[in-house]
Amino acid sequence: MTRFEWSRKITIGHYIPIDSIIHRLDSSCKLLGFTVLIVAIAFCNSYFGNVLFFTFALFLFVLSRLPIRYGLSGIKPAIPFMVILAVLQLLFYGGGVTASGTVYIHYSFLLITSDSVRLVVVSAMRFVEIILVSSVLTLSTPETELMHGMERLLKPLKYIRFPVHQFSLIIMIAVRFVPTFAMEMEKLMKAQASRGAAFGTGRWWQIIRRTKDMFPLMIPLFRSAMARADDLVLAMECRCFVPGQSRTTYRRGKARSRDFSFLLIIIGFSLFALFYPFPG
Amino acid sequence: MRAKSSLASMGVDRMERQPLIRAEDVSFQYKGDLGEKVIPALNQIRLDIYPGEYVAIIGRNGSGKSTLSKHFNGILQPSRGDVWVDGWNTKEKSRLQEIRKKVGMVFQNPDNQIIATTVEDDVAFGLENIQVPPEEMDERIDAALRLAGLSSMRRRAPYHLSEGQKQRLAIAGVIAMRPACLVLDEATSRLDTYGRRELLRVIRRLNEGGMAIVTVTHHMSEAAEADRVIVLDEGSIVLQGPPREVFQKQAFLQERQLDVPAASRIAGMVHERCPSFRPDLIDSDEVAGEVRRLIGEGEK
């Protein structure tokens, strides 16, 4: 029964352990590169630019040797949302007509111009591109690598006294315990269901009842979180952890020329797709 | 017989060596909810643990065995008396880190001791804390994982490990810091037969390499592996000695709600009917050996 198995889907995360150029990239360069790419996509308004980005996203999938259907499966649940958004944008764009624009339909409040059509198409494309690009990142990088990449990127912040190391330690522990709690939640749901509990029944307006239905899950989960935290602190202290004391780091950046060329290619490509004066 | 020879060598060693851990008249009381002191958990404990020794602490629930083990690296400080680790008093807060480097500790639930998202990062955690230079870490992580039998798991995520493997990871994380003593607080109680056997093998290997082991356990067959068994009851040491001596006092132990290994019980029963059969046997290997010895003599 898949009802209780949702947690496994969180549990496993998304990383797919295969080997490719993309998998082997240094995580901080990769994280930075993909961030640049996503920001560039978000600002890209032209048809041509988006076609380029879309092609590039597919190209990344090929490079990373990831099955494209995993990327596409991320899009599927977003389709209804995208359709609603498109309809709303089309109906209520209200931006008027620009000098270069053409009016397609004008009926009472309804005004559909080439600009509003472009907005709809471009935002749908951007959406798909961002999902594809971020899928490549998460499918090809283990969470740990992402965290260490982030830690290295944040390192300069320590000069403004931002506790980078502690911050990333907290994130690491949080990520570490996600599967643990997800499994625990699954077990609790099954255990309470075995005693006749039914979750997610009752109408939406029966908020009190639905909240009360969650008590048999939330109370034990909360209690276990407290107990685990106690144990964890003890275990950390036993391994000589003293908050705020300086530590060395096991993971060091291993960025090589290959990683920097990847970063430069992405930056160059993004600038081109964003600013080249495409016709139309 | 195995334990006999180690016992003899221990007697000599004890004279010569300084204790690694010394508990002097340690008493401890847990504070109640309102800060008032309630039940005394430990009562005037005097105990020395020597380098390289293998000690098992047994006792029923609430006997204070877990509380005692938490004194060995300064997690708890005695209400009265002192605990010394390698000459340092655990009450000296500034020495705590040195003390914890000397005495590592592993607890019951492995899931709550693993901090990192991969095996190697978790082993590195302690090394980072004691500021081991990064270029030295790889070697230490390798060695610790090899000792714990997890070399092939290095890049795995902890949730892909079995309970037994998780517990061995917890041990690897501690031994990478190269402690002189490893304290295990009911570390095998959640493992299945196979997981327990593998864990015990790792512990034995560490002990053979010279690390002192203190294990708090409910499992008498585990205690039988130690050089010395300490029986706690109501916060006091009521009996201690080599396992074969301790496990002969079946009536005494049963009064304190403790069992003895099945091998010891069988040896006791056989001894009653055939007095030539030694009653002080502690494991199945010894029982079979004793039968062979007696029959062999008969044949001659």
Add this chain to the structure above:
Amino acid sequence: MAAEPIIDVQHLEHTYMKGTPFVHQALTGVSITVYSGECVAIIGHTGSGKSTLVQHFNGLILPQKGKVIVDGADLSDKKTDMKGLRQKVGLVFQDPESQIFESLVGDEIAYGPFKMGWPIKDVRDAVKGAMEMAGLPFDAMKDRPTAALSGGQKRKVALAGVLALKPKILVLDEPTAGLDPRSGMELLGRLKTLNEQEHLTIVFISHHLEEVAYLADRIYVLDHGKNIGEGSPATLFSNKKMLEKYRIGTPETVDILYRLQDAGFSVNVAHYGIAEVASQICSILEHGPRRDRYDTV
């Protein structure tokens, strides 16, 4: 013992996370039968599919392939009444005390009966009955705060919480794991009484062979999602090859007998009780070795 099957599992398969790179086939073809009034143990090392199998018994997992029939109800049939099934089959998870959420013992145990919509009076009777069965005196314990109980008592409360639904079948995953030996023994004694006197059918998962030997009429051995062995504790413990091959381990007393056997003495491994082993050793000592090797020479 009535020879009427109450749980019948045929060629059951189950795959987790189908259609992802993490597919994992937990069950690869299990067939087991539990008869009414029996006490059956399921053993096998970590990852053999024990937990997945027992979660089929009350419909927490529905059969993907194969058949599961529990007390006449076919679980592949969409019309099967799940609520009724879960009342009939009480499932006690590992570390069940972690599911306690009410602040008072009585309320916690009454959760199931209330969810079933029973009238107050029936709920009270059910709670009272369940508490007595689990070894918790009703008047003394019903208003105790759950937080102040010992580990062993908490587990009894969790057990009572399941018994309150008056199940016909009790399924337990590692019932004594994490308990100290005394509380564990007491719990096993309770389960034995429930099985023998209340005629409750019991299925339990365990890795503790002493406990299996004490409680089970019959054992199924699982490995890689398949049942690969079945029999009484005595027949199974006599099968040394199987114990070793599937990493099941051996009870200490059985181990002694095997060591004697290896040394050439003739012993009966099916008689593995402590007193039985002692008397077997005595008879070797008293009546001469009777070595197999000796005989053949």
